Amino acid sequence: MPMDSAELVRFSVRLLLVWLLLSVLAFVFRQPVGVFLLPFVDFGIHEWSQDFAPGLALVAKDNDYLISVSAWVLRPIPVAAGYTVNPGAQMTAGTHLTHTLVPPVITLSLILAWPGAALAQRIIAAIGGILLSLLLVTATVPLVLLGNLEIMFQNMAEQAGRSRPVPFSLDAMIFLESGGRWLLAVLAGLLCIRAGKLLAGRVQANG
Numbered sequence: 001m002p003m004d005s006a007e008l009v010r011f012s013v014r015l016l017l018v019w020l021l022l023s024v025l026a027f028v029f030r031q032p033v034g035v036f037l038l039p040f041v042d043f044g045i046h047e048w049s050q051d052f053a054p055g056l057a058l059v060a061k062d063n064d065y066l067i068s069v070s071a072w073v074l075r076p077i078p079v080a081a082g083y084t085v086n087p088g089a090q091m092t093a094g095t096h097l098t099h100t101l102v103p104p105v106i107t108l109s110l111i112l113a114w115p116g117a118a119l120a121q122r123i124i125a126a127i128g129g130i131l132l133s134l135l136l137v138t139a140t141v142p143l144v145l146l147g148n149l150e151i152m153f154q155n156m157a158e159q160a161g162r163s164r165p166v167p168f169s170l171d172a173m174i175f176l177e178s179g180g181r182w183l184l185a186v187l188a189g190l191l192c193i194r195a196g197k198l199l200a201g202r203v204q205a206n207g
Contacts, residue, residue, distance in 0.1 A: 037137055054145075067141065091152055110186065111192055144176055
């Protein structure tokens with residue numbers, strides 16, 4: 001049922017307050033959360049690409065942390081005609097941890113602030129939101145890192161006066177960094193709200 005203007009205002013205020021609270025918590029605890037996320041990012045990189053042996057670390061930089069990857073090339077990577085990056089070469093890339101934590105904050109803010117949700121529904125949706133946020137981190141952060149590595153290959157090809165086809169990782173990185181991560185976070189929150197309502201209804205019906 002669509003929200004009337006008064007309910008929309010209440011929801012907007014509640015959403016803002018929840019978002020501010022979760023943002024502060026994410027900022028304060030970003031270092032241990034980042035360490036917790038590293039194995040998920042490592043798993044995602046291995047699933048998306050077999051060209052690199054990644055070494056991940058959380059690096060402090062400019063009052064923030066970077067999820068930094070040192071990637072060793074495992075097999076020859078053609079960059080352009082007559083130019084190849086050989087196995088053993090090391091490349092580095094990174095993405096800000098704060099940017100990585102924004103989508104989970106968006107997802108959980110929507111779930112916790114959504115109007116008219118019963119307690120059971122909200123708990124189920126919140127658990128789903130945490131799990132889905134981990135899945136999105138596992139899928140999206142590696143693509144951002146791999147896309148940043150691909151930019152280096154594109155620059156090498158350009159310097160050699162050649163063109164290089166744009167792979168999926170670079171297209172995905174551009175989408176994600178242009179607001180795609182935030183869009184996925186909103187969709188994840190709405191999906192969890194809907195799933196929480198359905199599952200809570202079934203639990204009550206069976207109870």
